[in-house]
Amino acid sequence: MSTDLVIFFLLASLAVVTALAMLFSSNAVYAALFLILNFATVAVFYLLLSAPFIALAQVTVYAGAIMVLFLFVIMLLGAERTGRTPSIWWLQPLALGLGLVLLVEALYFVFSQRGALPTGGTPSAAFGGPTMIGATLFNQYLLPFEVTSILLLTAMIGAIVLSRRKT
Amino acid sequence: MLPVAYYVGLSAILFTIGALGVLIRRNSIVIFMSVELMLNAANLAFVAFARAYEAISGQIFVFFVMTVAAAEVAVGLALIVAIFNTKQSIDVDQMNSMKG
Numbered sequence: 001m002s003t004d005l006v007i008f009f010l011l012a013s014l015a016v017v018t019a020l021a022m023l024f025s026s027n028a029v030y031a032a033l034f035l036i037l038n039f040a041t042v043a044v045f046y047l048l049l050s051a052p053f054i055a056l057a058q059v060t061v062y063a064g065a066i067m068v069l070f071l072f073v074i075m076l077l078g079a080e081r082t083g084r085t086p087s088i089w090w091l092q093p094l095a096l097g098l099g100l101v102l103l104v105e106a107l108y109f110v111f112s113q114r115g116a117l118p119t120g121g122t123p124s125a126a127f128g129g130p131t132m133i134g135a136t137l138f139n140q141y142l143l144p145f146e147v148t149s150i151l152l153l154t155a156m157i158g159a160i161v162l163s164r165r166k167t
Numbered sequence: 168m169l170p171v172a173y174y175v176g177l178s179a180i181l182f183t184i185g186a187l188g189v190l191i192r193r194n195s196i197v198i199f200m201s202v203e204l205m206l207n208a209a210n211l212a213f214v215a216f217a218r219a220y221e222a223i224s225g226q227i228f229v230f231f232v233m234t235v236a237a238a239e240v241a242v243g244l245a246l247i248v249a250i251f252n253t254k255q256s257i258d259v260d261q262m263n264s265m266k267g
Binding site for chain 1: 245
């Protein structure tokens with residue numbers, strides 16, 4: 001149990017540090033790279049929570065495809081450095097205060113309800129594997145899966161229309 | 168397995184950092200990345216609860232959230248490129264007029 005705890009806190013501190021580094025780095029390319037590191041850390045959490053399919057989808061879709069798209073747009077626009085001076089001076093202190101309130105509220109809620117939360121047994125070896133995910137996806141969730149394909153088609157058409165040259 | 172409250176607590180911390188990023192940063196690409204961080208924090212809570220309740224539906228929902236995030240990023244980045252082409256800036260403070 002204690003090795004689990006040590007691994008959890010190492011990975012959790014890595015995730016929080018990379019997220020904070022993304023928040024405070026002034027160069028957008030560094031922010032994107034820190035976010036990739038954060039996604040990889042969360043993928044390890046998924047592996048620990050017996051979700052191997054989701055972990056690999058996280059690495060390929062999120063850390064791979066989506067972040068490559070981000071880096072591509074950042075370098076295409078040449079917009080990695082922008083001014084960090086907000087036009088409203090009280091915006092940052094207000095945001096920090098509200099963020100602190102949100103954090104304290106959420107943590108208080110989670111840890112005050114921890115007695116009511118389930119502890120979780122040991123699931124079967126197939127839990128979260130591609131076989132189980134695929135069987136559930138194509139039987140119980142077939143209609144949402146098909147709707148997802150229409151969503152992706154719409155997004156593709158939207159991106160093409162938006163980036164088309166005006167004639 | 169560790170108590171699920173640990174994972175949900177970490178998810179809450181990551182979500183708060185993402186929300187702070189949306190509020191503080193002025194670069195619209197970094198704001199977009201903060202939204203991705205918030206989606207990712209929600210996914211972590213989903214997977215933790217799926218493990219705790221031994222319900223595979225939580226992981227299926229994470230799959231759908233990833234798909235929606237991919238669609239959102241494709242359209243959003245196209246919007247950012249279009250805005251940059253007209254205003255030569257992606258600072259959200261500059262985006263204060265429509266059709267301009």
